[in-house]
Amino acid sequence: xxxxxxxPLSLVxxxxxxxxxxxxxxxxxxxxxxxxxxxxxxxxxxxxxxSSGIEKKSGRLSSILDKKELFSILNITxxxxxxxxxxxxxxxxxxNTGKLIFGQGTTLQVKP
Amino acid sequence: GAGVSQxxxxxxxxxxxxxxxxxxPISGHVSLFWYQQALGQGPEFLTYFQNEAQxxxxxxxxDRFFAERPEGSVSTLKIQRTQQEDSAxxxxxxSFQGPKNIQYFGAGTRLSVL
Numbered sequence: 001x002x003x004x005x006x007x008p009l010s011l012v013x014x015x016x017x018x019x020x021x022x023x024x025x026x027x028x029x030x031x032x033x034x035x036x037x038x039x040x041x042x043x044x045x046x047x048x049x050x051s052s053g054i055e056k057k058s059g060r061l062s063s064i065l066d067k068k069e070l071f072s073i074l075n076i077t078x079x080x081x082x083x084x085x086x087x088x089x090x091x092x093x094x095x096n097t098g099k100l101i102f103g104q105g106t107t108l109q110v111k112p
Numbered sequence: 113g114a115g116v117s118q119x120x121x122x123x124x125x126x127x128x129x130x131x132x133x134x135x136x137p138i139s140g141h142v143s144l145f146w147y148q149q150a151l152g153q154g155p156e157f158l159t160y161f162q163n164e165a166q167x168x169x170x171x172x173x174x175d176r177f178f179a180e181r182p183e184g185s186v187s188t189l190k191i192q193r194t195q196q197e198d199s200a201x202x203x204x205x206x207s208f209q210g211p212k213n214i215q216y217f218g219a220g221t222r223l224s225v226l
Binding site: 104 | 116143145147152154160168203216217218219220
């Protein structure tokens with residue numbers, strides 16, 4: 001059965017800290033891995049990763065995929081209180097539908 | 113529109129009532145997905161449309177759940193005879209085309225069944 005596991009489930013840090021969120025997966029015929037940020041509104045897209053070893057960056061956020069070891073990490077440097085959210089990792093397996101299989105999410109709280 | 117729009121944002125239903133949840137996808141997006149997100153969990157796939165065709169409904173938890181997208185744009189998720197276990201956030205997402213395209217999500221409808 002296809003599965004996505006995120007760790008840690010929750011994390012509390014102080015502003016300025018760097019955090020690393022983990023996502024491991026077991027899927028048949030992997031196609032892509034996506035990261036979303038979910039606040040009390042629509043989950044917003046962060047990154048889509050399809051190739052191993054190529055880091056994607058957007059400001060203080062970056063992510064990388066390891067298709068051999070079947071995991072991805074999401075790094076946030078110099079955290080701010082506005083980074084407080086649930087971070088969701090999702091995997092698309094090769095199928096006709098493109099449906100996403102989500103992990104449980106990591107709840108990040110950044111304290112001032 | 114600018115993004116995926118869902119209505120209502122909140123819905124309270126008595127057990128046994130029928131509910132209808134609406135999703136307006138991004139204009140021009142061919143693919144539309146419904147997900148169910150229980151408290152403290154990640155979203156779980158319910159069903160997928162490509163235009164008006166429902167190509168995958170493998171995630172619908174029971175025959176009380178029904179979705180449609182008759183003109184290939186707006187979609188409605190209907191839940192008949194709601195049960196307490198149906199309480200969740202129902203998220204809609206759309207993408208330009210299905211596989212390997214970014215799905216953009218709406219804010220969801222939070223359904224509470226009393």
